Amino acid sequence: MGNSTSGNLLDVNNIEVVYNDIIQVLRGVSLSVTEGKIVALLGTNGAGKTTTLRAISGLLKPENGLIRDGHISFKNTDITNKLGTHVVKLGAVMVPEGRRVFKHLTVDENIRVGSITRKDGSKNIRSDHDRMYEYFPRLKEIKHRLAGYCSGGEQQMIAIGRALMADPEMLMLDEPSLGLAPLLVREIFDNIRLINREMDTTILVVEQNAKIALEISDYAYIMESGKIVLEGSSNELQDNPDVKEFYMGITQGGGRKSFKEVKSYKRRKRWM
Ligand SMILES: Nc1ncnc2c1ncn2[C@@H]1O[C@H](COP(=O)(O)OP(=O)(O)O)[C@@H](O)[C@H]1O
Ligand SMILES: [Mg+2]
Incomplete structure (x- = not known):
C-alpha cells in the first residue's frame, strides 16, 4: 500500500494523528509534493501544520503522538511512523519552528554540524559550506559569533543553513517568517526560492503568512482544524x-x- 508509484517525492495519504492516544489533531490529511517544487501548507494558528510536518519527519513520538491511520511515503518508501533519523537518512530534513540553534556554538560550528550524517566526502561538504555563505553573506561576516548572540533573522538563516548542509532532497520549513521584520522575511523567502532553483532542493514550507508563501510557492494547501480545506496552484489561490x-x-x-x-x-x- 505504502509503495505507491505516484511519481511524487512525498505523498501524505489520508493521515489521522492523535496525541496521547486521545486528542485527534489531524483528520484525514492528504497532500503531495512533486520533486523540484515549492509547496506551501498554510493555515492559522492551531490548524495542525506543525503536526503534519512532525508526522512526515518522524518527530511525533517525542510528543507522544502517533499516525493512527493513513500512510506517508517519501521516494516511494513507506515512512509512516518511522523514526526521525530514518527519514533524515532518506533525505527529508525539517527546520523546526522557533529557529533552534546551538546557542553555545559559533555560527560556523552550527552550520558544520549539519553535515555530520553525510557520507559523500569532504570536497562536496566544503563546497556546500562555501555556498551557504553565498546564500547568507550576513552569516559569513559573523561566522565566529556565538549563535546565541545572533538576531532572530540570523538564527533563522543559521537553522536553514545547517539543514541544507545535510544535503537534503526535501527541506521542510516550519514558519520561517515567525517573529521576523518584513524586510528579513522577504530576504529569507528570496533565499528559499534561490535554494530551490540552484540546489534543486524540493521545499515544503509551512506558513501563517499566506501572502509571501503564495508568492514563492508553486502549489499550496490550506488547512483548518486538522483538515485540508482548499488546495490549488499558488497563482490560482492568490486570486x-x-x-x-x-x-x-x-x-x-x-x-x-x-x-x-x-x-x-x-x-x-x-x-x-
Ligand atoms: N504535543 C502535543 N500534545 C497535545 N496536543 C498538541 C501537541 N502539539 C500540538 N497539539 C495540538 O494540536 C493542534 C494543532 O497544533 P499544531 O500542529 O501545532 O498547529 P499549527 O502548527 O498549525 O499551529 C492544537 O490544538 C494543539 O494544541
Ligand atoms: Mg505550528
Whole structure:
C-alpha cells in the first residue's frame, strides 16, 4: 500500500494523528509534493501544520503522538511512523519552528554540524559550506559569533543553513517568517526560492503568512482544524477571493478588514 508509484517525492495519504492516544489533531490529511517544487501548507494558528510536518519527519513520538491511520511515503518508501533519523537518512530534513540553534556554538560550528550524517566526502561538504555563505553573506561576516548572540533573522538563516548542509532532497520549513521584520522575511523567502532553483532542493514550507508563501510557492494547501480545506496552484489561490479575505486581509475594495470583521466572516466561510 505504502509503495505507491505516484511519481511524487512525498505523498501524505489520508493521515489521522492523535496525541496521547486521545486528542485527534489531524483528520484525514492528504497532500503531495512533486520533486523540484515549492509547496506551501498554510493555515492559522492551531490548524495542525506543525503536526503534519512532525508526522512526515518522524518527530511525533517525542510528543507522544502517533499516525493512527493513513500512510506517508517519501521516494516511494513507506515512512509512516518511522523514526526521525530514518527519514533524515532518506533525505527529508525539517527546520523546526522557533529557529533552534546551538546557542553555545559559533555560527560556523552550527552550520558544520549539519553535515555530520553525510557520507559523500569532504570536497562536496566544503563546497556546500562555501555556498551557504553565498546564500547568507550576513552569516559569513559573523561566522565566529556565538549563535546565541545572533538576531532572530540570523538564527533563522543559521537553522536553514545547517539543514541544507545535510544535503537534503526535501527541506521542510516550519514558519520561517515567525517573529521576523518584513524586510528579513522577504530576504529569507528570496533565499528559499534561490535554494530551490540552484540546489534543486524540493521545499515544503509551512506558513501563517499566506501572502509571501503564495508568492514563492508553486502549489499550496490550506488547512483548518486538522483538515485540508482548499488546495490549488499558488497563482490560482492568490486570486481566490476567500483566500484574499481570510489569509491576506485584503477585501475587494482593496481595504483591510478589521480583525472582528474577518473573525465573524470566518464563522460562515464558504469552503467548509
Ligand atoms: N504535543 C502535543 N500534545 C497535545 N496536543 C498538541 C501537541 N502539539 C500540538 N497539539 C495540538 O494540536 C493542534 C494543532 O497544533 P499544531 O500542529 O501545532 O498547529 P499549527 O502548527 O498549525 O499551529 C492544537 O490544538 C494543539 O494544541
Ligand atoms: Mg505550528
